Amino acid sequence: MRKYFDQITRIAGNVVTVTATGVGYDELATITGPHRSSLAQVIRLEGDQVSLQVFAGTQGVSTEDRVHFLGRPMQVPFSDDLFGRVFDGSGRPRDGRPEVQAEAVDIGSPPVNPVKRLLPSKMVRTGVPMIDVFNSLVESQKLPIFSVAGEPYNDLLARVGLQADADVIILGGMGLRHDDYLRFRSTFEQGGVLGRSIMFIHTAADPVVECLLVPDLCLAVGEHFALQGKRVLVLLTDMTAFSDALKEIAIIMEQIPSNRGYPGDLYTQLARRYEKAVDFDGAGSMTVLACVVMPGDDVTHPVPDNTGYITEGQFYLRSGWIEPFGSLSRLKQQVNGKTRDDHRSIMDACIQLYALCRESREKRDMGFEMSEWDSRLLTYGGLFEEQIMNLEVNIPLEEALDRCWGILAECFEPAETGIRRAIIEKHWPKAL
Amino acid sequence: MTGRIVSVFGNMVIAEIDGRVVQNSVGYCCRSDGARLLSEVIRVRGRMADLQVFEETRGLRVGDLVEIEDAMLSVVLGPGLLGEVYDGLQNPLWELAAEAGFFLKPGTYIHALSTEKKWNFTPTAKPGATVDAGVALGWVPEGIFQHQIMVPFSRQGRFTVERVAPAGAYTIEHEIAVLKGEDGRTHPVTMQQSWPVKVPLNVSRQRLMPTEPLVTRVRIIDSMFPIVRGGTYCIPGPFGAGKTVLQQITSRHAEIDIVVVAACGERAGEVVETLREFPELTDPRTGKSLMERTIIICNTSAMPVAAREASVYTAATLAEYYRQMGLNVLLLADSTSRWAQAMREVSGRLEEIPGEEAFPAYLESRIASFYERAGAVELKDGRVASLTIGGTVSPAGGNFEEPVTQGTLKVVGAFHGLSRARSDARRYPSIDPLDSWSKYTGIIDPKKVAKVRSVLRRGSEVRQMMAVVGEEGTSTEDFLVALKADFFDNCYLQQNAFDEVDAATPADRQRFVFDKILAVLELELDVANKDDARKTMVAVTDLFRNWNYAATDSDDYRRILVDIEAFIASAGRSTAGGRHGEPVGEAVAAGALEGAAG
Numbered sequence A: 001m002r003k004y005f006d007q008i009t010r011i012a013g014n015v016v017t018v019t020a021t022g023v024g025y026d027e028l029a030t031i032t033g034p035h036r037s038s039l040a041q042v043i044r045l046e047g048d049q050v051s052l053q054v055f056a057g058t059q060g061v062s063t064e065d066r067v068h069f070l071g072r073p074m075q076v077p078f079s080d081d082l083f084g085r086v087f088d089g090s091g092r093p094r095d096g097r098p099e100v101q102a103e104a105v106d107i108g109s110p111p112v113n114p115v116k117r118l119l120p121s122k123m124v125r126t127g128v129p130m131i132d133v134f135n136s137l138v139e140s141q142k143l144p145i146f147s148v149a150g151e152p153y154n155d156l157l158a159r160v161g162l163q164a165d166a167d168v169i170i171l172g173g174m175g176l177r178h179d180d181y182l183r184f185r186s187t188f189e190q191g192g193v194l195g196r197s198i199m200f201i202h203t204a205a206d207p208v209v210e211c212l213l214v215p216d217l218c219l220a221v222g223e224h225f226a227l228q229g230k231r232v233l234v235l236l237t238d239m240t241a242f243s244d245a246l247k248e249i250a251i252i253m254e255q256i257p258s259n260r261g262y263p264g265d266l267y268t269q270l271a272r273r274y275e276k277a278v279d280f281d282g283a284g285s286m287t288v289l290a291c292v293v294m295p296g297d298d299v300t301h302p303v304p305d306n307t308g309y310i311t312e313g314q315f316y317l318r319s320g321w322i323e324p325f326g327s328l329s330r331l332k333q334q335v336n337g338k339t340r341d342d343h344r345s346i347m348d349a350c351i352q353l354y355a356l357c358r359e360s361r362e363k364r365d366m367g368f369e370m371s372e373w374d375s376r377l378l379t380y381g382g383l384f385e386e387q388i389m390n391l392e393v394n395i396p397l398e399e400a401l402d403r404c405w406g407i408l409a410e411c412f413e414p415a416e417t418g419i420r421r422a423i424i425e426k427h428w429p430k431a432l
Numbered sequence B: 001m002t003g004r005i006v007s008v009f010g011n012m013v014i015a016e017i018d019g020r021v022v023q024n025s026v027g028y029c030c031r032s033d034g035a036r037l038l039s040e041v042i043r044v045r046g047r048m049a050d051l052q053v054f055e056e057t058r059g060l061r062v063g064d065l066v067e068i069e070d071a072m073l074s075v076v077l078g079p080g081l082l083g084e085v086y087d088g089l090q091n092p093l094w095e096l097a098a099e100a101g102f103f104l105k106p107g108t109y110i111h112a113l114s115t116e117k118k119w120n121f122t123p124t125a126k127p128g129a130t131v132d133a134g135v136a137l138g139w140v141p142e143g144i145f146q147h148q149i150m151v152p153f154s155r156q157g158r159f160t161v162e163r164v165a166p167a168g169a170y171t172i173e174h175e176i177a178v179l180k181g182e183d184g185r186t187h188p189v190t191m192q193q194s195w196p197v198k199v200p201l202n203v204s205r206q207r208l209m210p211t212e213p214l215v216t217r218v219r220i221i222d223s224m225f226p227i228v229r230g231g232t233y234c235i236p237g238p239f240g241a242g243k244t245v246l247q248q249i250t251s252r253h254a255e256i257d258i259v260v261v262a263a264c265g266e267r268a269g270e271v272v273e274t275l276r277e278f279p280e281l282t283d284p285r286t287g288k289s290l291m292e293r294t295i296i297i298c299n300t301s302a303m304p305v306a307a308r309e310a311s312v313y314t315a316a317t318l319a320e321y322y323r324q325m326g327l328n329v330l331l332l333a334d335s336t337s338r339w340a341q342a343m344r345e346v347s348g349r350l351e352e353i354p355g356e357e358a359f360p361a362y363l364e365s366r367i368a369s370f371y372e373r374a375g376a377v378e379l380k381d382g383r384v385a386s387l388t389i390g391g392t393v394s395p396a397g398g399n400f401e402e403p404v405t406q407g408t409l410k411v412v413g414a415f416h417g418l419s420r421a422r423s424d425a426r427r428y429p430s431i432d433p434l435d436s437w438s439k440y441t442g443i444i445d446p447k448k449v450a451k452v453r454s455v456l457r458r459g460s461e462v463r464q465m466m467a468v469v470g471e472e473g474t475s476t477e478d479f480l481v482a483l484k485a486d487f488f489d490n491c492y493l494q495q496n497a498f499d500e501v502d503a504a505t506p507a508d509r510q511r512f513v514f515d516k517i518l519a520v521l522e523l524e525l526d527v528a529n530k531d532d533a534r535k536t537m538v539a540v541t542d543l544f545r546n547w548n549y550a551a552t553d554s555d556d557y558r559r560i561l562v563d564i565e566a567f568i569a570s571a572g573r574s575t576a577g578g579r580h581g582e583p584v585g586e587a588v589a590a591g592a593l594e595g596a597a598g
């Protein structure tokens, strides 16, 4: 059924109101004028007044444009033809290639029944020792990277994408700079994963409403692959841009803000997306890794704060590496007991000694004399940062554990590490 | 009553109704594809009724049919609730999964209790007896409990029992008794009844002052900030501080008959943990699976917001129902902030005048009346029963100066405030021992508690001073106070949730250990210098830590106890070069970590 309406009664912000009947809530429409056409979504029904959020913004929309309702909510095509393709926030090809001809699936599906979820139990190996050894990423986990602008968070995200051995990689870019997008593309291309990746990219130059759709598009496609039994990794950057888009729209809609201008439902909006991360009982899984830029390095800012309340831990990216303190994978204990018997011992010992090293550094910086123990801690800290924390390091978990043993043996006597005797006897690299 | 939709905005629908509308009654918005979406009337203006829809409103149109019932949003009460996993509107999730698969499809509802299962009914009421609401007519075995089949709570007045079914196996829909009212009308009774969730269910002689300690086996709670059966408490804390883990531990180990877990607007994964693990865990007190004493109500963060608001009331009503049977029930709600946010979203859509942080003006009174549903009661037959409510609070930015935390603190009996500094330092459970409080008396003599609290306070003062003047500028005496405070913290307040023994300390053991700890705190240690003081306290810390890991009355337990007693008797001299020397390195390393990360 084709429905056209042309009585546009109000244009404000990104919202157009048209007189129409028989329209469903959440339904999709196109607004067509002489020079342009844009998708729009129904966000309010009041009598015969239908308010639509216009994806491309309302610039240039005229009261004589025609609104055509499509009788369905926002959808995205779903098939294996998506691999290697790049789309924008409206789901249109961005790579100059033709539209994907495939069955379309709704975005924003209902929540998963909790009893159809499995306990997370499979480790995602990333080759980053600070993740694999100290805060293991687990399949179906939702985990943000809290970072300040300027940190190499996108590089880290791209590396995890490359190295995590996922069947499908979906990248969602929100407010991305164009060269960042190109970087992702070439990294994926060089890494040879372009053939199993799909990108939905909204750049800072694109209309703000399209930014809002990016996570939903990624997660809808990801969910369907997961339902086929695939292990999907979704990378989202940056969720602060997404939240700011939400804020902008909420203010235009005259919603009363709750905290620093953000709408009261920010938590719900973010949670509905992050909670799509899942390990299906009887199908595949979807893991979500997201960047959250902390404005002013302030973790109590509403975006990182609400995110922390939703996700299963967080990585702090500071001074170019993943901060060992504060970073936490809440699901790590589900997996790090089954890797190698020394995994947990190394994890505890290395971090505790590194904490002692930082104390010694503080003492040194305050001009106190360094004991022999202090200087060994300092040596240890240096080696640990260079060989383990350094984000350039790219080695499997087992090699990272061995390397940790090497560093420990170089700096300490076995008993000084506080590691249990039985583990020392088995793994200490030098003759005891 | 029917009407037609005139407006849709988010999960709010305005409908024009012909005829009578009851505030808070249930309605269905009928989508053109046939789906009927459960809703609730939350405001009436003239012929317009505002409904909040408990589902996504996607696809609803202006002009769609709305059917409004007379009843308020209610739950079904009867045997079979225990062990179930429900959504916020009491849809059984296992059954939903069997019917609808992976997703929660809007408009799919299933009766909360099996209508096929047969229960072995034993009548207790005699024909001719006079009864009123809440009086038991018989019982059926439900797990380890005798589930009382009671005269429906909504029945007003006195009734004569006309007939009672003989002992036998019946479904919940089978008539098990017939009552005759004073007006001569007869009323059949089945094993199920319904009750509106927003109306407190309490049919009792009187409310009692709650005084009996509720032992959670978490030492810092039971000994320092106790809760009582029928009392209320809250756990505010920033993200990741350990609210959920603390509630999970409590739901496992608390000495209580029934636990109702209300997962309200939080992670689905946490519910999955409970529902996958509880059936495997045995309750040491009954030898049965923990699931048999547990009901899970979950409306996780991705599920519709309006149902989130209802879910805490659903949980409270089920909990009150079991209290009516003479049982002690614990309701754990995680997180009440999400419930408050759901109220805020609804209020915003109703365009009510907002209060602080855009929460509605009635936020505090809603919080108060929710916690008021807790209480110890004397039932009509003289038995005492209780409902205890504990809620977590998730304050924005971890700052307790916000409306939900403040509104909650005004009404609860105990405050377990989690601190970021303690959780960063991995001092779990991260309840702040200086800021938290409880108005209840627990299992430890309050005079003794006051003594250790003063050590903690003085220790913290010394630490603050030491941060300025350094260790050198601190007297050995003061230094020792700080060490003693750390000792108490390390060996008593902190508890390893993942160690089989340490995870749960029964009341007897808490009293015994507490006395030993107090004895150590009160020792006049004769130490030469700070190093000496540190060594002595590290040694005794190590003793108590290992003691915590030793099963009660095991060989290890007794051996360490001997050492502890020797330590106390000799005022600290007995450990010099003792055999527990080796693990000290670990203790030192852990202590140092706390310093650096805190």
Ligand SMILES: Nc1ncnc2c1ncn2[C@@H]1O[C@H](COP(=O)(O)OP(=O)(O)OP(=O)(O)O)[C@@H](O)[C@H]1O
Residues within 6 Å of the ligand: A308, A309, A310, A329, A330, A331, B237, B238, B239, B240, B241, B242, B243, B244, B245, B246, B266, B394, B428, B429, B430, B495, B496, B497, B498
């Ligand atoms: N008692 C404990 N023992 C050991 N680890 C704990 C304990 N409590 C919390 N943790 C650690 O802290 C993490 C976060 O705890 P939890 O999920 O309870 O936080 P929360 O306060 O509920 O956070 P949120 O508000 O985000 O839900 C856990 O995954 C676990 O790693």
Ligand SMILES: [Mg+2]
Residues within 6 Å of the ligand: B243, B244, B245, B266, B334
């Ligand atoms: Mg929690």
